[in-house]
Amino acid sequence: MSRTYVVTGAASGIGKSTAELLQERGHRVIGVDIAGADVVADLSTAEGRSTLVERVRELSGGTIDAIIANAGLASSTAATVAVNFFGAVATLDGLRPLLAGSAAPRAVATCSMASLFPPDEELLAALLAADEAAALHRAGELVAAGEQPASQIYGTTKQALARWIRRAAPTPEWAGAGIPLNGIAPGVVATPMTAAFTGTAEAREAILQQVPMPLNGIFEPRDVAYLLAWLTSEENAHLCGQIVFIDGGSDAVIRGDSTW
Template identity: 45%
Template structure:
């Protein structure tokens, strides 16, 4: 197969926000994009539903025999209910991406990228994180419904740990499938728009995600790093989750490297 063959990338959350911006970027480069979202996508599926995740894989297989990259952009935040939130943000990756691994293993210089969040540094519910990492979705949904808003940070902490745990497992990097993530701060997407529209919301964002730059990121500013991690140019990063946050990590943790 020619090394100049068009790459095929599957993007979840492709109908809006960062996922849509990445889809436009890759399409402009001449790459093939398969978009997944609740609606207005090549494949419409609800990643909060386990059965739809399983069916999604079969639908992808009907479109393509292999994938060169998968970028998991789908995510939700409060006021979405905690049970739905944890199923989308954590299990919508940790359950679905391994199901797509055989397609990636047949791809060319395959890459997988997951969007976590700067919120992974915020206070968490340890029990919920443990349930997620143990694969106990029913229990995790129940716990998330009980604790409410902290489900978001907890789901993203679990997701970051899952990326680091999974990236070095057999069948991933040793098979050429490099798995990494990114941890954005505030990005001006439809998910964040309601908070930016009120003084109370902006104050809450500023307290939780302080920055040293003048404005929050646009989706297009996040895309170049995602595109690099999903490309053959990224030939050596494994299990990394760099912060793309306007300095929030530095402000929250200081000079601590770990």
Template identity: 55%
Template sequence: MTTITTGRSYIVTGAGSGIGLATAQLLRERGATVIGVDLKGAEVQGDLSTAEGRVAAAEAALELTGGSVDAVIACAGISAPIPLTASVNFFGVTQFLDHLAPALAKSASPRAAVVSSMASLQANSPEQVAAMLAGDEALAVEIGTALAAQGPQAGYLNYSSSKRALSRWVRRESIAPRYAGAGIPLNAVAPGTVISAMTEKLLSTPEGRAMVDANVPMPLNGHSEAMVIARLLVWLTSEENTHTTGQIIYADGGADATLRGDDIWA
């Protein structure tokens, strides 16, 4: 069944490419008004790597929606092994959403969803995760800078740590007064390997595909298109979703089940 979004207004970050672009396109096809936010190729040119940029982008997007919004979908993110990744992937999502939460709460059916990753289950820096969850961006960047200085492998922890922290933030904040208390379901979708400009080079060689598949095995239908993730994000932020909240939904072709097995409750 197709989820109808006619008449609803959405703000989508990362709307210039990848999952964000697919999500914005799908929403428009289903009748929604969409304001995209990205560095380029969207209605709002916004830089989510700084506190000032996040507020400015949120305000500009809200102005274009007329001051009210029914749903926010935060897709913007990068995967570089540098501390900027922590700023964009965690603070660029959480601070942006928190700034829009009061406007969201005025909607009759407010919803919010973010894009996490299978990387949230991978090795990470507990210190950097703790800094992000404490809202200390300066410390998170300092830790990320030290990781990046050790080389790409350690630098990659900026990415996995940002996604672990984001997933934990969703669990924590989904039941808080700002979200659940205001009737706002808040969830995350955690993709496996998505075919995109970000993964194209890595997937272009047998060696690259083998490395990817060893870390993210996807027995169901293999690597996914961005639209697969978009469809789930659209349902989570539709009027149909009234009680699903605080969930990290692994849209990963079975990678989570493969890697963690059948008993995740032990």
């Protein structure tokens, strides 16, 4: 049966591969991106987030079956805070009412294995408090402090998003409404966003020293698309609040037994 999916970040990388896979399987995809998509919206702004919801409602006729909140930035900037956390949460919360008409509603967001890295605690607290002004201010301070402090921005936003998913998934608004909400945590995927880390053999060797991926190393976005497609399919009826690491083993190497 054909389903209607909303995929953010659909113009490139994981989002593009996921949209293509779903369309190959006969589903309808409403792609969202800053350019080159069905819905053009800047998720770093309140206006862009509102545009996303309004245009998806118009294009879908008011009912969708799944949300894939995949859009993200990897730069050490305040914009990464705005898109990766506040944009993702606004996508999920804003589109959630449109899932009410689906017989099998599903939602998933793209986090990252970088969520395992030590966060900037002040930024993390602002994110979890949903204080966008404070979070953007702290991100500005980290950028001003130099490359090393600013490098914590990305992982901190992804840890905050993972925590938000864990907290929101079991609530009446999500689980209580029959909507499985989950996240994925990819390792290093060969996309335009990671080109600086995957473009040469030397770069790949260097990044794998930081992100150990013993199972087949760096992989293609299509591999992530298969997981996103399953998580948002009718088959996934009971996974709730899980962050699924598709990372070639990074989580197992870094955390070991710490999940027990």
